[in-house]
Amino acid sequence: xxxxxxxxxxxxxxxxxxxxxxxxxxxxxxxxxxxxxxxxxxxxxxxxxxxxxxxxxxxxxxxxxxxxxxxxxxxxxxxxxxxxxxxxxxxxxxxxxxxxxxxxxxxxxxxxxxxxxxxxxxxxxxxxxxxxxxxxxxxxxxxxxxxxxxxxxxxxxxxxxxxxxxxxxxxxxxxxxxxxxxxxxxxxxxxxxxxxxxxxxxxxxxxxxxxxxxxxxxxxxxxxxxxxxxxxxxxxxxxxxxxxxxxxxxxxxxxxxxxxxxxxxxxxxxxxxxxxxxxxxxxxxxxxxxxxxxxxxxxxxxxxxxxxxxxxxxxxxxxxxxxxxxxxxxxxxxxxxxxxxxxxxxxxxxxxxxxxxxx
Amino acid sequence: xxxxxxxxxxxxxxxxxxxxxxxxxxxxxxxxxxxxxxxxxxxxxxxxxxxxxxxxxxxxxxxxxxxxxxxxxxxxxxxxxxxxxxxxxxxxxxxxxxxxxxxxxxxxxxxxxxxxxxxxxxxxxxxxxxxxxxxxxxxxxxxxxxxxxxxxxxxxxxxxxxxxxxxxxxxxxxxxxxxxxxxxxxxxxxxxxxxxxxxxxxxxxxxxxxxxxxxxxxxxxxxxxxxxxxxxxxxxxxxxxxxxxxxxxxxxxxxxxxxxxxxxxxxxxxxxxxxxxxxxxxxxxxxxxxxxxxxxxxxxxxxxxxxxxxxxxxxxxxxxxxxxxxxxxxxxxxxxxxxxxxxxxxxxxxxxxxxxxxx
Numbered sequence: 001x002x003x004x005x006x007x008x009x010x011x012x013x014x015x016x017x018x019x020x021x022x023x024x025x026x027x028x029x030x031x032x033x034x035x036x037x038x039x040x041x042x043x044x045x046x047x048x049x050x051x052x053x054x055x056x057x058x059x060x061x062x063x064x065x066x067x068x069x070x071x072x073x074x075x076x077x078x079x080x081x082x083x084x085x086x087x088x089x090x091x092x093x094x095x096x097x098x099x100x101x102x103x104x105x106x107x108x109x110x111x112x113x114x115x116x117x118x119x120x121x122x123x124x125x126x127x128x129x130x131x132x133x134x135x136x137x138x139x140x141x142x143x144x145x146x147x148x149x150x151x152x153x154x155x156x157x158x159x160x161x162x163x164x165x166x167x168x169x170x171x172x173x174x175x176x177x178x179x180x181x182x183x184x185x186x187x188x189x190x191x192x193x194x195x196x197x198x199x200x201x202x203x204x205x206x207x208x209x210x211x212x213x214x215x216x217x218x219x220x221x222x223x224x225x226x227x228x229x230x231x232x233x234x235x236x237x238x239x240x241x242x243x244x245x246x247x248x249x250x251x252x253x254x255x256x257x258x259x260x261x262x263x264x265x266x267x268x269x270x271x272x273x274x275x276x277x278x279x280x281x282x283x284x285x286x287x288x289x290x291x292x293x294x295x296x297x298x299x300x301x302x303x304x305x306x307x308x309x310x311x312x313x314x315x316x317x318x319x320x321x322x323x324x325x326x327x328x329x330x331x332x333x334x335x336x337x338x339x340x341x342x343x344x345x346x347x348x349x350x351x352x353x354x355x356x357x358x359x
Numbered sequence: 360x361x362x363x364x365x366x367x368x369x370x371x372x373x374x375x376x377x378x379x380x381x382x383x384x385x386x387x388x389x390x391x392x393x394x395x396x397x398x399x400x401x402x403x404x405x406x407x408x409x410x411x412x413x414x415x416x417x418x419x420x421x422x423x424x425x426x427x428x429x430x431x432x433x434x435x436x437x438x439x440x441x442x443x444x445x446x447x448x449x450x451x452x453x454x455x456x457x458x459x460x461x462x463x464x465x466x467x468x469x470x471x472x473x474x475x476x477x478x479x480x481x482x483x484x485x486x487x488x489x490x491x492x493x494x495x496x497x498x499x500x501x502x503x504x505x506x507x508x509x510x511x512x513x514x515x516x517x518x519x520x521x522x523x524x525x526x527x528x529x530x531x532x533x534x535x536x537x538x539x540x541x542x543x544x545x546x547x548x549x550x551x552x553x554x555x556x557x558x559x560x561x562x563x564x565x566x567x568x569x570x571x572x573x574x575x576x577x578x579x580x581x582x583x584x585x586x587x588x589x590x591x592x593x594x595x596x597x598x599x600x601x602x603x604x605x606x607x608x609x610x611x612x613x614x615x616x617x618x619x620x621x622x623x624x625x626x627x628x629x630x631x632x633x634x635x636x637x638x639x640x641x642x643x644x645x646x647x648x649x650x651x652x653x654x655x656x657x658x659x660x661x662x663x664x665x666x667x668x669x670x671x672x673x674x675x676x677x678x679x680x681x682x683x684x685x686x687x688x689x690x691x692x693x694x695x696x697x698x699x700x701x702x703x704x705x706x707x708x709x710x711x712x713x714x715x716x717x718x
Contacts (some may be wrong), residue, residue, distance in 0.1 A: 082646065082647060082648070084475030084646045085473075085474040086444070086445040086474035086476040087474070089648070114444075115443055116443030117445040118445075118476070121647055157664060158676070158677075159669055159671070159674040160667035160668065160669060161668045161670050174615070183608070183611060185604030185605070187598075187604060191598065208596035210597060217670070232592065233591065238569060238593055239550065239602075241679070243598075244679060245544030245679040246531075248664070249533070249544065252503070252657075253503070256533070256653055256657060256660065257642065257644070259647070259648045259656075283478060284443075284446075287443045288617065288618070289441070289448070289616065289618045294615060297615055298615060301611075304623055305523070305607070309521055310518055310519060311518055311576070316518065317517070317518050318517075320604040320607055
């Protein structure tokens with residue numbers, strides 16, 4: 001553990017290995033089998049290394065508490081509900097989301113290997129950390145991948161005054177080319193994810209307009225007052241009906257096609273089993289086109305994006321995923337900076353579980 | 360043909376049957392086989408009846424001209440490029456988009472019937488009219504459906520000053536319940552579709568901020584000066600990276616997975632064969648859950664949306680698709696109102712083709 005950085009942004013850094021090892025110890029301490037503790041650690045660290053500071057370290061203590069409070073099952077018996085050659089519905093038996101999600105995405109990949117495309121829906125799971133992790137598994141298998149998930153109801157529908165929608169995020173990934181890293185997006189269909197509001201709150205920054213509502217459902221830019229989320233698009237003229245449509249589609253793909261809960265049925269964390277629903281799809285690239293052709297054209301396409309003349313001299317057009325790949329290189333080299341509040345939270349977890357802290 | 364409406368909005372109305380019959384005659388006149396002319400007519404009228412006034416009647420003359428100028432093939436031999444049980448790549452042989460798209464979506468549905476999910480990608484097609492038509496075919500088969508398409512490069516990437524992206528729309532549909540019509544969304548991943556800018560131009564209305572750029576890539580709200588489109592989200596704080604990510608995913612799903620053109624490779628209409636690429640996916644509902652359970656839960660879910668307290672007394676929370684189902688009921692009863700410019704355009708087409716005009 002080293003203190004790095006200068007000025008106001010100085011914060012403790014930990015190596016990837018040390019933090020990942022701590023996660024593994026923590027989840028073994030709450031009785032997960034070693035392989036599953038390793039999976040949870042791998043999913044959380046994937047967010048930490050890519051700079052998704054809301055979905056790695058800040059989730060660890062909450063996940064462990066869900067187990068300790070009996071709200072999630074450390075040793076789930078994941079079962080098949082229904083199956084066809086290209087599709088599968090799983091009951092996650094209230095396992096931790098990363099354990100259930102990792103298993104389900106791998107099953108979708110297996111199906112895509114057999115028939116070209118595979119879709120797996122899941123009921124009775126939990127918060128599964130960063131969405132992008134799951135299409136990343138597809139990318140590692142030479143496939144395109146997509147996932148969606150339900151989540152606690154924090155979002156107001158267009159024209160509505162009750163939080164009946166989740167952030168219902170989508171992630172989509174495609175393998176890279178010979179010279180280009182993969183394409184990877186991970187986006188809430190709300191204007192923003194609540195984790196990001198938490199980052200603004202910790203940093204004492206004002207929120208952009210159109211992101212959040214206060215307890216009385218009135219627009220607010222104060223992160224201390226922000227209680228509910230707006231949809232992607234913000235208002236009708238700027239596409240809130242599109243955010244709304246994608247959000248509802250997420251409920252239908254995950255909740256209705258799994259026979260599980262949609263977001264409005266997911267309780268706030270800590271009040272009962274979440275029974276989150278997910279959807280995973282994988283597409284085998286060479287079911288469609290030869291892999292070499294795909295790689296060459298991916299390079300050609302991403303070069304076209306990067307070569308686009310920028311609006312301002314200091315800007316450049318990015319390929320979705322680029323900032324996170326760059327962040328990963330830096331953090332694997334320099335370590336992961338942890339906000340003091342998150343660092344303290346992890347220290348608290350080590351104390352709670354009576355395990356050694358980050359080495 | 361009747362003149363209806365009052366005041367400034369008075370415009371000619373035609374019955375659904377008369378307009379659909381006119382489309383059929385027009386496409387038979389340009390040498391499409393009768394069944395294919397009927398398909399084009401069915402796809403165009405689907406937009407007209409649902410109030411999508413940019414994608415029905417305004418497309419007819421352009422499609423016929425593409426055939427007459429030798430830019431599209433009236434009698435395509437659609438061929439399989441590669442196939443697995445759940446996937447298929449088709450070469451559309453430069454047929455009209457609705458002919459190729461209708462065939463491809465039906466093949467995706469066939470595959471979903473066999474293995475639960477089916478994805479078909481298409482190269483060498485053309486503009487396929489309204490996206491929503493294709494998931495509607497899935498809905499009619501008791502399935503969920505999704506489509507995306509490439510399109511001419513009219514959209515600027517975030518931070519970029521060249522039109523290298525299409526509007527790359529997505530449509531997603533789910534079957535309805537016992538008491539609720541289907542869920543159906545159709546959305547450009549640009550801030551708006553160019554057809555909608557055309558409607559503002561015809562109506563002499565100012566565009567909302569953040570939709571368009573002028574010839575010099577500067578923001579404009581003047582529909583006469585609007586030349587290029589912004590992305591869904593508008594700016595970084597409001598999610599333009601999400602619009603950008605979905606847009607690029609559309610290029611990858613359609614262009615790269617078909618071995619066909621991505622949007623930047625599609626020429627502006629009238630300058631050469633478009634060689635548009637598409638993607639279609641169908642999911643068989645009862646591969647996942649029993650249909651009766653699905654229908655009951657769809658009713659429960661959509662009732663929850665409709666019962667959400669509205670922000671203003673005169674507003675209500677809608678289910679995506681609701682306004683278009685209501686429009687369809689009204690237009691099937693009262694006829695389809697045509698803007699005078701579109702009406703004149705169709706008259707011109709009748710003259711060009713020497714066929715009887717709308718009866």
